[in-house]
Amino acid sequence: MRKDATEQTAPENYEELIRLIHERHDEMSKTYQRISVFLTQNPNDVAVQSVNAIAERCDIHASSFVRFAQALGYKGFKELQTLFQKRLATAAPGFEARRKALESELQDRQDQSEYSFLRDLIVRDIASLQDMLEKTIPEELALAADLIEDAENVYLIGQLRSAPVVELLRYILTMLGKRCILLDAGGGLATHMAKTMKPEDVLIAVSFRFYANEVVNIVEEAEKSNVPVVAISDSTLSPLAKSAKVLFSVPEHDYTFSRSLAAPMCLAQALTVAVAARVQHDVAEPRIPTVTGT
CATH class of the missing domain: 1.10.12 (Lyase 2-enoyl-coa Hydratase; Chain  A, domain 2)
Incomplete structure (x- = not known):
């Protein structure tokens, strides 16, 4: 972070702190970025756990957390932690x-x-x-549904573990009559196919740690071409965040074997139900057309 960061006035409340972390995130060291992600995704744990316990969970030395706090203008981590403790008094359980x-x-x-x-x-x-x-903001869900409904073409990208989410979106949106283009990795054409996107289209991008480079690059190019981006990721500090018109942050938590897709899949289904209600003009009972065999 900036060398003169300690000379600034430290944020006085949780909201200001998170805003400052977002502003500084791109210029932070890799260690500070990891600390930032943990702080923003686990505010209740930060409020109640010792700096040593938090550091152990992140596999980062506790002194790095102290220096991180000082770089934001605080005397030490305890002073930064106070903001999380005040927030916890009115926050929902984590x-x-x-x-x-x-x-x-x-x-x-x-x-x-x-x-x-x-x-x-x-x-x-x-x-x-x-x-x-x-944590989902109703207005953002409505905006995302509007963008998908109004789009001439819906481009979709998600690789590795994110692939099932975009496959589900493609299936349902196609059944609803939307023209969908999946930017898959097959043949190495995803980047070239993405160049056909126009401002009248929409890109739905799904990516979690560790973010696929091709997905991040295509999202950034979409923003440069004025193509609206609806992103589903794991953090407001995700590399998709700065280019997204709508970002759905679905924090991931530690699992013994793998991270579940239950939450992002549910979010994807909610988006398609909202689109169905619009295109079918039936807010009460939107349906996915049934596929029947002969």
Whole structure:
């Protein structure tokens, strides 16, 4: 970050702090960027855990958190942490609190059976879905649906673990009569196909850590060409954020084996239901046309 950062006035509330982190994120070191992501995705944990515990979770030395706080104008991490503690007084329970509550309700059993793996995933997904419901801004959901409805063509891109999300979007939106172009990695043509996008189109991009370079590059090119971008990612500090007209941040939490797609899949379905309500002029019961075989 800037060398004169410690001379500035430190943000006085949580909202100002997060705004400053977003403004400075691109010029931060890789370590500071990792700290920023953790702070913005886990505000309740930051409020109640010691700096050593937070540092251990991030696999970053505690002294880096102290220097990070000082670079933003604070005397130390404790002073920065106070803002998170004030926020917690009025904030909804975070992901971990919900998960622990759900585990208690379902009588957590300490076993290693196949059923216990299923149960653990379901408990985490329920908590994640509740988190997403509270953090999604209704107006942004409506704007995204409007952009998709009005678009001449809907371009879609998502690679690796994000691919199933855009495949679902392509299937449902095609069934709703929207012209969809999937920018897949096959044949190395995604970047060239993306050059056909126009301002009358829309690009839906899905990417989570670790972000696929091709996806990030295409999103940035879309912005330069005045193509509106609807992005689904894991953080407001995602490289997709600065180019997106609408960004849906679906924070990812630690899983023992893999990160679940339950929340982003649910968000994708919500978008398509909203589009269906518009194109079918039936807000009460929008439907996906049924495919029948002969």
